[in-house]
Amino acid sequence: xGWHMSRGWLLVGLLIAIVIILGFFFSYxxxxxxxxxxxxxxxxxxxxxxxxxxxxYLTRKNNLKK
Numbered sequence: 001x002g003w004h005m006s007r008g009w010l011l012v013g014l015l016i017a018i019v020i021i022l023g024f025f026f027s028y029x030x031x032x033x034x035x036x037x038x039x040x041x042x043x044x045x046x047x048x049x050x051x052x053x054x055x056x057y058l059t060r061k062n063n064l065k066k
Contacts, residue, residue: 039064 037045043064047057 040061043052043057043060046052047054052060
C-alpha cells in the first residue's frame with residue numbers, strides 16, 4: 001500500500017458524509033410535515049369553512065397576537 005490508496009478512503013468518507021447529510025435533510029422534511037398546525041392556521045381554516053364570523057375571526061386573531 002502506498003500513498004495513492006488514501007484517495008479511496010477519502011472518497012468513501014465523503015460518500016458516507018453525503019449519505020448522513022441527506023439522511024438528516026430528509027428526516028427534517030418528514031418531521032416538519034408532521035408538526036401540529038399552529039393556532040393561526042386553525043383560525044384561518046375555521047374562518048374559511050364559515051364556522052366563525054369575520055368579526056370573531058379578527059377578535060381571535062388579535063388575541064393570539066398578544
